[in-house]
Amino acid sequence: MEEVKNNSGQNLGIAALITAVITFVLAVIPCVGLIAIIPGIIAIVLASVGISQAGRNNSPHGVPVAGLIIAIIASMISLSQIFVAGKIAQKADKWPNNIGNIINDVQNNVTKEIEDANVSIKVESNGNKVEINTSADKKDKEKTLDDLEGGNAQNGDTIQKQDTAKKHVVVRKKK
Amino acid sequence: MTLSRNKILQKNMLLYGRKNSSERILKAGIHNEPYLIINIILAGVIVLIFAYSGFFSPVKDNYPVVCLHEKLTGKPCVSCGLSHSFSLIVRGQVKEAYRWNLYGMQIFLFFAAQLVLRVAFSIFYLKYPVTQKQLIIIDCIGSGIIFLVAFWPFIANIFSTF
Numbered sequence: 001m002e003e004v005k006n007n008s009g010q011n012l013g014i015a016a017l018i019t020a021v022i023t024f025v026l027a028v029i030p031c032v033g034l035i036a037i038i039p040g041i042i043a044i045v046l047a048s049v050g051i052s053q054a055g056r057n058n059s060p061h062g063v064p065v066a067g068l069i070i071a072i073i074a075s076m077i078s079l080s081q082i083f084v085a086g087k088i089a090q091k092a093d094k095w096p097n098n099i100g101n102i103i104n105d106v107q108n109n110v111t112k113e114i115e116d117a118n119v120s121i122k123v124e125s126n127g128n129k130v131e132i133n134t135s136a137d138k139k140d141k142e143k144t145l146d147d148l149e150g151g152n153a154q155n156g157d158t159i160q161k162q163d164t165a166k167k168h169v170v171v172r173k174k175k
Numbered sequence: 176m177t178l179s180r181n182k183i184l185q186k187n188m189l190l191y192g193r194k195n196s197s198e199r200i201l202k203a204g205i206h207n208e209p210y211l212i213i214n215i216i217l218a219g220v221i222v223l224i225f226a227y228s229g230f231f232s233p234v235k236d237n238y239p240v241v242c243l244h245e246k247l248t249g250k251p252c253v254s255c256g257l258s259h260s261f262s263l264i265v266r267g268q269v270k271e272a273y274r275w276n277l278y279g280m281q282i283f284l285f286f287a288a289q290l291v292l293r294v295a296f297s298i299f300y301l302k303y304p305v306t307q308k309q310l311i312i313i314d315c316i317g318s319g320i321i322f323l324v325a326f327w328p329f330i331a332n333i334f335s336t337f
Contacts, residue, residue: 030252031242088248
Protein backbone atom coordinates (compact mmCIF):
# COMPACT_ATOMS: atom_id res chain seq x y z
CA MET A 1 0.00 0.00 0.00
CA GLU A 2 1.33 3.37 -0.98
CA GLU A 3 2.00 5.74 1.88
CA VAL A 4 -0.05 8.92 1.72
CA LYS A 5 2.16 11.97 2.05
CA ASN A 6 0.70 14.55 4.41
CA ASN A 7 1.63 18.11 3.41
CA SER A 8 -0.15 19.91 6.20
CA GLY A 9 1.63 23.14 7.08
CA GLN A 10 3.72 22.93 3.91
CA ASN A 11 1.86 25.72 2.09
CA LEU A 12 2.16 28.00 5.10
CA GLY A 13 5.83 27.09 5.30
CA ILE A 14 6.39 28.04 1.64
CA ALA A 15 4.55 31.34 2.16
CA ALA A 16 6.65 32.00 5.26
CA LEU A 17 9.92 31.16 3.47
CA ILE A 18 9.15 33.44 0.51
CA THR A 19 8.07 36.29 2.80
CA ALA A 20 11.20 35.74 4.89
CA VAL A 21 13.53 35.84 1.86
CA ILE A 22 11.89 39.05 0.57
CA THR A 23 12.09 40.52 4.09
CA PHE A 24 15.77 39.61 4.26
CA VAL A 25 16.55 41.44 1.00
CA LEU A 26 14.48 44.46 2.10
CA ALA A 27 16.03 44.52 5.56
CA VAL A 28 19.59 45.03 4.35
CA ILE A 29 18.60 48.02 2.16
CA PRO A 30 18.69 51.03 4.52
CA CYS A 31 16.02 52.97 2.54
CA VAL A 32 13.31 50.35 3.16
CA GLY A 33 14.96 48.33 5.92
CA LEU A 34 12.92 50.10 8.58
CA ILE A 35 9.58 48.77 7.29
CA ALA A 36 10.94 45.25 6.70
CA ILE A 37 9.96 44.45 10.28
CA ILE A 38 6.29 44.22 9.14
CA PRO A 39 6.74 41.37 6.60
CA GLY A 40 9.26 39.89 9.06
CA ILE A 41 6.58 39.54 11.74
CA ILE A 42 4.12 38.16 9.16
CA ALA A 43 6.72 35.55 8.11
CA ILE A 44 7.35 34.56 11.75
CA VAL A 45 3.61 34.11 12.34
CA LEU A 46 3.15 32.09 9.14
CA ALA A 47 6.15 29.88 9.92
CA SER A 48 5.00 29.31 13.52
CA VAL A 49 1.52 28.27 12.39
CA GLY A 50 3.08 26.07 9.69
CA ILE A 51 5.34 24.35 12.21
CA SER A 52 2.48 23.73 14.62
CA GLN A 53 0.30 22.32 11.82
CA ALA A 54 3.13 20.12 10.58
CA GLY A 55 3.83 18.92 14.13
CA ARG A 56 0.18 18.03 14.71
CA ASN A 57 -0.01 15.93 11.53
CA ASN A 58 3.51 14.48 11.67
CA SER A 59 4.34 15.98 8.27
CA PRO A 60 7.81 17.32 7.29
CA HIS A 61 8.50 20.72 8.81
CA GLY A 62 11.81 21.63 7.12
CA VAL A 63 10.39 24.45 4.99
CA PRO A 64 8.50 26.29 7.81
CA VAL A 65 11.55 25.97 10.10
CA ALA A 66 13.80 27.45 7.37
CA GLY A 67 11.23 30.23 6.92
CA LEU A 68 11.17 30.90 10.67
CA ILE A 69 14.97 31.09 10.94
CA ILE A 70 15.34 33.43 7.95
CA ALA A 71 12.41 35.57 9.17
CA ILE A 72 13.95 35.95 12.64
CA ILE A 73 17.36 36.93 11.17
CA ALA A 74 15.68 39.37 8.73
CA SER A 75 13.64 40.94 11.54
CA MET A 76 16.78 41.36 13.63
CA ILE A 77 18.53 43.10 10.71
CA SER A 78 15.48 45.34 10.28
CA LEU A 79 15.54 46.18 14.00
CA SER A 80 19.24 47.02 13.73
CA GLN A 81 18.39 49.37 10.82
CA ILE A 82 15.93 51.14 13.11
CA PHE A 83 18.67 51.35 15.74
CA VAL A 84 21.14 52.72 13.14
CA ALA A 85 18.62 55.35 12.02
CA GLY A 86 18.08 56.30 15.65
CA LYS A 87 21.82 56.67 16.21
CA ILE A 88 22.23 58.84 13.12
CA ALA A 89 19.26 60.98 14.16
CA GLN A 90 20.83 61.35 17.61
CA LYS A 91 24.11 62.46 16.02
CA ALA A 92 22.19 64.86 13.77
CA ASP A 93 20.57 66.36 16.90
CA LYS A 94 23.93 66.78 18.56
CA TRP A 95 25.34 68.68 15.57
CA PRO A 96 23.00 71.70 15.82
CA ASN A 97 23.60 71.75 19.59
CA ASN A 98 27.32 72.04 18.90
CA ILE A 99 26.70 74.85 16.44
CA GLY A 100 24.55 76.56 19.08
CA ASN A 101 27.36 76.28 21.62
CA ILE A 102 29.87 77.70 19.13
CA ILE A 103 27.56 80.66 18.36
CA ASN A 104 27.08 81.32 22.09
CA ASP A 105 30.85 81.25 22.66
CA VAL A 106 31.45 83.69 19.78
CA GLN A 107 28.66 85.94 21.08
CA ASN A 108 30.14 85.95 24.60
CA ASN A 109 33.63 86.74 23.27
CA VAL A 110 32.31 89.61 21.14
CA THR A 111 30.32 91.03 24.08
CA LYS A 112 33.40 90.80 26.29
CA GLU A 113 35.51 92.61 23.67
CA ILE A 114 32.90 95.32 23.21
CA GLU A 115 32.78 95.89 26.98
CA ASP A 116 36.47 96.74 26.85
CA ALA A 117 36.09 99.00 23.82
CA ASN A 118 36.06 102.80 23.82
CA VAL A 119 33.13 104.61 22.26
CA SER A 120 33.67 107.92 20.51
CA ILE A 121 30.55 110.00 19.80
CA LYS A 122 30.77 113.00 17.46
CA VAL A 123 27.85 115.45 17.53
CA GLU A 124 27.46 118.14 14.82
CA SER A 125 24.91 120.89 15.37
CA ASN A 126 24.80 124.18 13.38
CA GLY A 127 28.48 123.98 12.56
CA ASN A 128 29.45 123.19 16.18
CA LYS A 129 31.22 119.92 16.74
CA VAL A 130 31.26 118.02 20.03
CA GLU A 131 33.23 114.81 20.52
CA ILE A 132 32.57 112.52 23.47
CA ASN A 133 34.88 109.65 24.29
CA THR A 134 33.58 106.96 26.57
CA SER A 135 33.78 103.22 27.13
CA ALA A 136 30.98 100.77 26.28
CA ASP A 137 30.28 100.30 29.97
CA LYS A 138 26.76 101.42 30.87
CA LYS A 139 27.80 103.31 34.02
CA ASP A 140 30.44 105.29 32.14
CA LYS A 141 27.89 106.22 29.49
CA GLU A 142 25.43 107.44 32.13
CA LYS A 143 28.17 109.49 33.76
CA THR A 144 29.17 111.08 30.45
CA LEU A 145 25.53 111.88 29.68
CA ASP A 146 25.18 113.39 33.14
CA ASP A 147 28.27 115.57 32.59
CA LEU A 148 27.02 116.64 29.17
CA GLU A 149 23.59 117.77 30.39
CA GLY A 150 24.95 119.50 33.46
CA GLY A 151 23.73 117.06 36.05
CA ASN A 152 20.05 117.11 34.91
CA ALA A 153 20.14 113.74 33.29
CA GLN A 154 17.81 111.03 34.61
CA ASN A 155 17.80 107.30 34.29
CA GLY A 156 16.57 106.27 30.85
CA ASP A 157 17.76 109.46 29.16
CA THR A 158 19.79 108.98 26.01
CA ILE A 159 21.99 111.17 23.84
CA GLN A 160 19.30 111.03 21.13
CA LYS A 161 17.33 113.61 23.12
CA GLN A 162 18.96 116.28 20.92
CA ASP A 163 16.90 115.40 17.84
CA THR A 164 18.29 118.23 15.72
CA ALA A 165 21.82 116.96 16.16
CA LYS A 166 23.56 114.79 13.66
CA LYS A 167 25.33 111.94 15.38
CA HIS A 168 28.21 109.75 14.37
CA VAL A 169 28.86 106.82 16.65
CA VAL A 170 32.13 105.04 16.23
CA VAL A 171 33.10 101.98 18.25
CA ARG A 172 36.83 101.55 18.51
CA LYS A 173 38.49 98.50 19.85
CA LYS A 174 40.84 99.21 22.75
CA LYS A 175 44.42 98.34 21.91
CA MET B 176 34.43 -4.79 -16.78
CA THR B 177 32.45 -4.50 -13.54
CA LEU B 178 33.28 -0.83 -13.33
CA SER B 179 32.01 -0.08 -16.83
CA ARG B 180 28.80 -2.06 -16.16
CA ASN B 181 28.24 -0.03 -13.01
CA LYS B 182 28.79 3.14 -14.97
CA ILE B 183 26.22 2.04 -17.57
CA LEU B 184 23.77 1.17 -14.82
CA GLN B 185 24.33 4.53 -13.16
CA LYS B 186 23.86 6.34 -16.46
CA ASN B 187 20.68 4.41 -17.21
CA MET B 188 19.35 5.09 -13.75
CA LEU B 189 20.08 8.76 -14.14
CA LEU B 190 18.50 8.91 -17.58
CA TYR B 191 15.41 6.83 -16.82
CA GLY B 192 15.11 8.20 -13.35
CA ARG B 193 15.30 11.72 -14.79
CA LYS B 194 12.58 11.02 -17.34
CA ASN B 195 10.31 9.28 -14.86
CA SER B 196 10.84 11.88 -12.18
CA SER B 197 10.26 14.87 -14.47
CA GLU B 198 7.05 13.30 -15.70
CA ARG B 199 6.05 12.35 -12.17
CA ILE B 200 6.61 15.90 -10.90
CA LEU B 201 4.71 17.45 -13.80
CA LYS B 202 1.89 14.92 -13.42
CA ALA B 203 1.64 15.32 -9.67
CA GLY B 204 1.75 19.08 -10.06
CA ILE B 205 4.30 21.68 -9.06
CA HIS B 206 2.40 22.45 -5.84
CA ASN B 207 3.99 19.35 -4.27
CA GLU B 208 7.51 20.71 -4.90
CA PRO B 209 8.28 23.56 -2.49
CA TYR B 210 11.64 24.30 -4.15
CA LEU B 211 10.00 24.92 -7.52
CA ILE B 212 7.27 27.09 -6.01
CA ILE B 213 9.86 29.19 -4.16
CA ASN B 214 11.92 29.56 -7.35
CA ILE B 215 8.91 30.61 -9.42
CA ILE B 216 7.75 33.19 -6.86
CA LEU B 217 11.24 34.64 -6.33
CA ALA B 218 11.72 34.90 -10.10
CA GLY B 219 8.35 36.67 -10.27
CA VAL B 220 9.42 39.14 -7.56
CA ILE B 221 12.66 39.89 -9.46
CA VAL B 222 10.71 40.44 -12.68
CA LEU B 223 8.45 42.85 -10.75
CA ILE B 224 11.54 44.77 -9.53
CA PHE B 225 12.77 45.11 -13.12
CA ALA B 226 9.28 46.13 -14.26
CA TYR B 227 9.21 48.78 -11.50
CA SER B 228 12.58 50.09 -12.69
CA GLY B 229 11.40 50.18 -16.27
CA PHE B 230 7.99 51.71 -15.54
CA PHE B 231 9.07 54.63 -13.36
CA SER B 232 11.20 57.20 -15.10
CA PRO B 233 14.32 58.86 -13.67
CA VAL B 234 13.53 61.98 -15.72
CA LYS B 235 10.02 62.39 -14.28
CA ASP B 236 11.23 61.31 -10.82
CA ASN B 237 7.86 59.72 -10.04
CA TYR B 238 9.04 56.91 -7.76
CA PRO B 239 6.43 55.91 -5.18
CA VAL B 240 9.00 54.49 -2.73
CA VAL B 241 10.88 57.18 -0.82
CA CYS B 242 13.84 56.77 1.50
CA LEU B 243 12.47 56.41 5.02
CA HIS B 244 15.96 56.65 6.46
CA GLU B 245 16.48 60.10 4.95
CA LYS B 246 13.02 61.22 6.07
CA LEU B 247 13.75 60.19 9.65
CA THR B 248 17.35 61.26 10.00
CA GLY B 249 17.58 64.04 7.41
CA LYS B 250 20.70 62.46 6.01
CA PRO B 251 20.94 60.40 2.79
CA CYS B 252 21.72 56.71 3.30
CA VAL B 253 24.01 54.35 1.41
CA SER B 254 21.11 52.97 -0.66
CA CYS B 255 19.67 56.34 -1.70
CA GLY B 256 19.33 56.65 -5.47
CA LEU B 257 19.04 52.90 -5.99
CA SER B 258 15.70 53.19 -7.84
CA HIS B 259 17.16 55.85 -10.14
CA SER B 260 20.23 53.69 -10.67
CA PHE B 261 18.13 50.61 -11.57
CA SER B 262 15.97 52.62 -13.97
CA LEU B 263 19.05 53.99 -15.71
CA ILE B 264 20.67 50.53 -15.97
CA VAL B 265 17.45 49.14 -17.51
CA ARG B 266 17.63 52.00 -20.03
CA GLY B 267 21.30 51.28 -20.75
CA GLN B 268 22.72 54.44 -19.12
CA VAL B 269 25.30 52.72 -16.94
CA LYS B 270 27.62 55.70 -16.39
CA GLU B 271 24.72 57.84 -15.21
CA ALA B 272 23.57 54.96 -12.99
CA TYR B 273 26.91 54.97 -11.14
CA ARG B 274 26.42 58.64 -10.35
CA TRP B 275 23.10 57.97 -8.62
CA ASN B 276 24.29 55.03 -6.55
CA LEU B 277 27.76 53.54 -6.50
CA TYR B 278 26.48 50.07 -5.60
CA GLY B 279 23.46 50.10 -7.93
CA MET B 280 25.18 48.04 -10.59
CA GLN B 281 26.25 45.20 -8.29
CA ILE B 282 22.79 44.98 -6.70
CA PHE B 283 21.22 44.95 -10.15
CA LEU B 284 23.60 42.18 -11.24
CA PHE B 285 22.67 40.20 -8.12
CA PHE B 286 18.98 40.32 -9.05
CA ALA B 287 19.74 39.53 -12.70
CA ALA B 288 21.92 36.58 -11.68
CA GLN B 289 19.22 35.34 -9.30
CA LEU B 290 16.63 35.46 -12.07
CA VAL B 291 18.87 33.32 -14.30
CA LEU B 292 19.75 30.98 -11.41
CA ARG B 293 16.09 30.46 -10.42
CA VAL B 294 15.26 29.36 -13.96
CA ALA B 295 18.44 27.28 -14.37
CA PHE B 296 18.13 25.52 -10.99
CA SER B 297 14.46 24.75 -11.61
CA ILE B 298 15.32 23.11 -14.95
CA PHE B 299 18.17 21.13 -13.32
CA TYR B 300 15.84 20.13 -10.48
CA LEU B 301 13.35 18.68 -12.95
CA LYS B 302 15.95 17.08 -15.22
CA TYR B 303 18.24 15.50 -12.63
CA PRO B 304 16.13 14.21 -9.73
CA VAL B 305 19.00 12.14 -8.29
CA THR B 306 20.91 15.33 -7.43
CA GLN B 307 17.94 17.31 -6.07
CA LYS B 308 19.21 17.51 -2.50
CA GLN B 309 22.74 18.50 -3.54
CA LEU B 310 21.28 21.07 -5.93
CA ILE B 311 19.33 22.77 -3.12
CA ILE B 312 22.42 22.84 -0.87
CA ILE B 313 24.58 24.31 -3.67
CA ASP B 314 21.84 26.86 -4.42
CA CYS B 315 21.57 27.96 -0.78
CA ILE B 316 25.34 28.31 -0.30
CA GLY B 317 25.94 29.92 -3.72
CA SER B 318 23.08 32.39 -3.44
CA GLY B 319 24.15 33.24 0.10
CA ILE B 320 27.70 34.05 -1.03
CA ILE B 321 26.48 36.12 -4.00
CA PHE B 322 24.09 37.94 -1.68
CA LEU B 323 26.87 38.77 0.78
CA VAL B 324 29.18 40.02 -1.98
CA ALA B 325 26.49 42.19 -3.60
CA PHE B 326 25.00 43.61 -0.41
CA TRP B 327 28.22 43.89 1.59
CA PRO B 328 28.36 47.75 1.47
CA PHE B 329 24.87 47.88 2.99
CA ILE B 330 25.65 45.23 5.61
CA ALA B 331 28.92 46.96 6.50
CA ASN B 332 26.98 50.20 6.90
CA ILE B 333 24.94 48.62 9.71
CA PHE B 334 28.07 47.54 11.59
CA SER B 335 29.96 50.81 10.97
CA THR B 336 27.37 52.75 12.99
CA PHE B 337 27.91 50.68 16.16
